[in-house]
Amino acid sequence: MGIDAQAELQRLLLKEDVGEFLAFEADLLDARRYEDWLALLTDDIRYWMPMARNTASDDTGREFTIEDEDVNWIDEGIETIRQRVAQLATGLHWAEQPPSRTSHMISNLRVLESSDGLDEVKTRCRFLVYRNRLEDEQNIFVGKRNDTLRRVNGSWKIARREIYLDQNVMLSKNLSVFF
Amino acid sequence: MTDRFEIDRMVDTDRGVISRELFVNRDVFDAELERVFTRAWLLVGHEGLIPDPDDYFVSRMGKDSVILTRNQQNEIMVFLNSCPHRGMKVCRYDQGNEAVFTCPYHGWSFSTNRDRVEVPGQLVGVPHFEAGYSGNLDRVKWGLPRCPNVINYKGSIWASWDPDAPAFEDYLGDMKLYLDTALDHRDGAPGGSELLGGVQKWRIRCNWKTVSENFAGDLYHGISHQSANLAEIGMATGKSRRDALPLRHAIGFEGLGHGGLGFPPSYEERPFIPDQYGDPEIDAYYKQVRTARERRLGDRMRVGLVVGTIFPNMSFHADQPRSLAFAHPISETEVEMWRIYLVDADAPKAVKDMLRHYYMRYSGPGGMTESDDMENWTSVTAASEGAIARRHGFNYQLGMGKEQPVEGLRGAVDSGNYSEGNARIYYRRWAQFMKEMSWDDMAPPQTKSTVEVAHGD
Numbered sequence: 001m002g003i004d005a006q007a008e009l010q011r012l013l014l015k016e017d018v019g020e021f022l023a024f025e026a027d028l029l030d031a032r033r034y035e036d037w038l039a040l041l042t043d044d045i046r047y048w049m050p051m052a053r054n055t056a057s058d059d060t061g062r063e064f065t066i067e068d069e070d071v072n073w074i075d076e077g078i079e080t081i082r083q084r085v086a087q088l089a090t091g092l093h094w095a096e097q098p099p100s101r102t103s104h105m106i107s108n109l110r111v112l113e114s115s116d117g118l119d120e121v122k123t124r125c126r127f128l129v130y131r132n133r134l135e136d137e138q139n140i141f142v143g144k145r146n147d148t149l150r151r152v153n154g155s156w157k158i159a160r161r162e163i164y165l166d167q168n169v170m171l172s173k174n175l176s177v178f179f
Numbered sequence: 180m181t182d183r184f185e186i187d188r189m190v191d192t193d194r195g196v197i198s199r200e201l202f203v204n205r206d207v208f209d210a211e212l213e214r215v216f217t218r219a220w221l222l223v224g225h226e227g228l229i230p231d232p233d234d235y236f237v238s239r240m241g242k243d244s245v246i247l248t249r250n251q252q253n254e255i256m257v258f259l260n261s262c263p264h265r266g267m268k269v270c271r272y273d274q275g276n277e278a279v280f281t282c283p284y285h286g287w288s289f290s291t292n293r294d295r296v297e298v299p300g301q302l303v304g305v306p307h308f309e310a311g312y313s314g315n316l317d318r319v320k321w322g323l324p325r326c327p328n329v330i331n332y333k334g335s336i337w338a339s340w341d342p343d344a345p346a347f348e349d350y351l352g353d354m355k356l357y358l359d360t361a362l363d364h365r366d367g368a369p370g371g372s373e374l375l376g377g378v379q380k381w382r383i384r385c386n387w388k389t390v391s392e393n394f395a396g397d398l399y400h401g402i403s404h405q406s407a408n409l410a411e412i413g414m415a416t417g418k419s420r421r422d423a424l425p426l427r428h429a430i431g432f433e434g435l436g437h438g439g440l441g442f443p444p445s446y447e448e449r450p451f452i453p454d455q456y457g458d459p460e461i462d463a464y465y466k467q468v469r470t471a472r473e474r475r476l477g478d479r480m481r482v483g484l485v486v487g488t489i490f491p492n493m494s495f496h497a498d499q500p501r502s503l504a505f506a507h508p509i510s511e512t513e514v515e516m517w518r519i520y521l522v523d524a525d526a527p528k529a530v531k532d533m534l535r536h537y538y539m540r541y542s543g544p545g546g547m548t549e550s551d552d553m554e555n556w557t558s559v560t561a562a563s564e565g566a567i568a569r570r571h572g573f574n575y576q577l578g579m580g581k582e583q584p585v586e587g588l589r590g591a592v593d594s595g596n597y598s599e600g601n602a603r604i605y606y607r608r609w610a611q612f613m614k615e616m617s618w619d620d621m622a623p624p625q626t627k628s629t630v631e632v633a634h635g636d
Contacts, residue, residue: 049545051377053273062275068532071377071520074545075536083540086410087547093406095550137384137557168273169515170381173557174550 010118015111018123018149021156026104029178034085037178041078042150042159049073049163049179064164073165073175084178095176100133102177106145119151120159127163131177139172141165141179184210190610192603195576199563201606202386207613208511215491215612216241218341220350222493222505223247223257225519226334227374228274233291236274239507239515240338245326246270246280247336250291250299257326257338258300262287269323273378279303280323289323300325333362333370335503345618352623353588354437357430357484361497364523366471367481372501373524375535379543380517385556387492387514388609390506393552394486394494395438396429396601399577403555407541407548414456414499414537425449427485429578429594430585431601434623436608438601439487441497444480444587448473460529468523480587488601490608500538512560518543575599575606590623 028037041047050064050072065072076084087093105128113122129141148160163179184207189198200207221240224247228236235248237260244260246269262269267284270277281288281304288304290296295303300323305316328339330347335358337347348355364371383390393400431438442449451469454462484497492506505517520538522531542549562568578598585591594600611621 051379055272056275059272059275065377069376071375071379071535071539071543073379073539073543075539080412080536080540083410083412084547087406087412090406090409092409093551094403094554134558168380170379170544173381173383173544173553175545176550 011111014114014118014121015109018111018121018156019106019109021149022106022109022123022125022147025158026106029104030102032088032099034088034178038082038085040157041081042152042157043078045078045081045158046160047074047076047081047163048161049075049165049175052165052168054168073170074163093176095174096133098134100131100177102132103130104128104179105130121149123147123149127179129177129179131172141167141172141177143167145179184613186610186613190606191572192575192607195574195579195599195603196572197575197606198572199569201609202389202560203511203564203569205511208386208508210613212241212508214615215609216243216508218339218344218612219491220328220337220339220344220347220489221491222335222489222503223329223338224336225374225503226255226331226336228378228519229255231276233276233278234274235270235277235280237270237272239505240326240340241508244268245338246323248277248291250293251278252293254291254299255329255331255336256291256299257329257336258289258291258323259326263321263323287321296322298322298325333359334372334374335362343618345622350435351437351489352432352435352590354432354435354439354487354489356482356588357439357441357487357497358489358495360441360482360484361495361501361503361521364525365465365468366523367475371524372521375520375522375531375538378517378519380515381544382509383514383516383553383556384512385514385553385560386511387506387508388605389556389559390504390514390516391488391490391492391494392602392605393556394504395488395605396431396440396598398427398429398440399597399599400552400555403551404548406551410547412540412547414533424485426596428596429598429601430588430591431594431604432588432590432623433592433604434590434608434621436490436605437488438604439484439497441484441487442482443585443593444482446478446480448476448481449483456533458529458533460527461533464527464530482588488605490605491612496542499534500541501534502538502542512564575602579603 025040048067053063055063088096106125108126110124111121112124125145127145131139143165146162149156150159189200223238224236229249232249232251235246238245238247246258246260249255260268260270262282264287265284267282269280269282279288279290286306289300290303291299298319302318302322326338326340327342328344330337362372363369427440430441456462486496488494494504496502502518502520507515509515522534540547578594578600582592582594582600585593
């Protein structure tokens with residue numbers, strides 16, 4: 001096999017590997033295995049969802065709120081994500097009691113960058129998170145996700161997640177699901 | 180005129196029963212838009228959203244879209260965001276900077292600049308003005324309707340469409356002192372807070388009053404937040420509870436409709452807990468602010484508040500978190516909530532960052548506390564739409580008869596810790612508006628403040 005073919009094969013294998021990991025992660029969330037999901041996050045994770053403004057097409061610099069400056073929908077590190085999981089585990093978190101039914105769907109996956117040793121990759125995908133709860137309440141969250149994945153002891157972990165939700169006014173009453 | 184609503188039967192605070200029709204009835208909702216939202220003072224924004232001339236922010240008053248803007252002369256103004264010609268929104272971005280608002284439909288354009296127009300909002304551009312209108316179109320009459328009353332109160336911007344509305348400070352009464360605790364600097368200096376960027380906006384399937392009432396003084400619903408308490412979401416990550424506060428009092432303002440959970444006037448500071456943030460820079464800041472506050476206020480009267488509501492649909496958190504909320508009516512069973520957040524303007528970045536993160540995990544749709552409130556409100560609404568449910572008014576009897584006047588505050592009553600006294604006051608005020616009473620007839624008995632109130636400087 002030539003050099004180019006080797007590189008192409010390596011690229012495809014990496015993408016397959018990453019895609020499998022993200023599908024596995026989605027399965028954990030949809031199965032409500034939150035403690036297992038926490039184990040997929042690095043201790044220095046940034047988990048961030050900006051708000052989107054309606055702006056003129058020549059003013060798109062203001063389209064999204066800024067990570068280290070503004071109020072966003074969500075801006076968390078590992079400690080507070082753990083608190084959210086602890087809240088779910090109390091059985092008293094009424095926003096998720098009874099628990100929602102969710103399906104996390106990932107598509108349009110691309111591996112944008114990878115480090116030399118392939119131990120850190122930047123990926124981009126679309127997500128569709130469907131939530132249905134109680135009798136007739138449903139939400140459809142659709143948007144773009146930029147993830148940074150890091151290989152730790154041979155397994156992928158999530159080091160950074162940017163969640164760009166395609167909504168201005170949040171059409172769901174809350175964000176008690178993970179993305 | 181006999182009104183089609185039997186307001187006094189719907190709001191029977193003598194028995195402590197309030198009809199569910201207030202929360203699910205379309206006719207009641209439509210009447211509120213006219214009778215409450217075209218008269219009352221409403222929060223429309225914050226000066227931090229429009230810091231420079233020609234900045235604008237699109238807000239709401241009732242179901243009306245409005246433009247909050249600052250003209251070249253630095254006057255803050257509010258206009259109806261609907262072209263007088265055919266109704267198109269002339270401003271379709273959330274915020275920005277625009278010298279002239281041009282309607283995208285037929286091209287009418289409007290200016291606020293007094294160097295260009297006699298009356299702000301006046302028409303400055305009309306396509307085919309000569310050919311189509313023979314030059315005979317009244318540019319003032321067909322300008323953007325302008326809200327007659329707008330006030331910048333310590334950075335928060337309020338407006339009322341009623342030219343006869345009382346002055347804003349009279350509308351607030353002594354609730355103003357509690358609102359000040361959200362808008363003032365932590366060291367007691369008047370104003371001194373600034374807005375963080377980003378306006379949270381989200382929809383909830385419940386009536387707008389359910390939101391406003393909740394924040395007006397419902398300490399009783401603490402059970403709803405047990406999961407957030409157990410998860411210890413306090414400001415010092417991982418080791419503090421949000422419920423480690425002394426019991427708040429329900430303090431309401433009869434005849435004004437405002438109320439909150441807080442503390443009656445006192446002449447010294449509540450106990451200070453040092454080193455509670457686990458970060459030397461943040462702990463040092465709060466210590467320094469505390470010292471400055473004690474020096475500034477001395478032994479003068481001051482009040483404290485955790486959460487409150489200004490009638491009809493503005494609520495605020497004044498302690499931690501510190502935010503202003505709008506409950507915009509969408510329909511009888513839907514509200515659009517907005518939240519904006521405040522910090523001390525001159526606080527170090529570490530303090531602002533800590534607060535910003537705490538605000539986001541406490542409040543808003545991603546908030547670990549607020550998310551549970553909203554589950555209550557949507558279920559309350561859904562379970563009140565049935566014919567049988569509507570026959571059963573809600574019970575508002577908690578704390579009835581326990582109301583005591585509050586020394587030092589005009590028209591205030593303290594109805595204890597666990598009380599629905601503030602809700603009863605809120606709905607009595609709502610009833611006055613719904614009966615279309617005149618401002619004179621609605622005016623609360625004015626009793627003079629008996630002591631001088633500390634205003635900082």
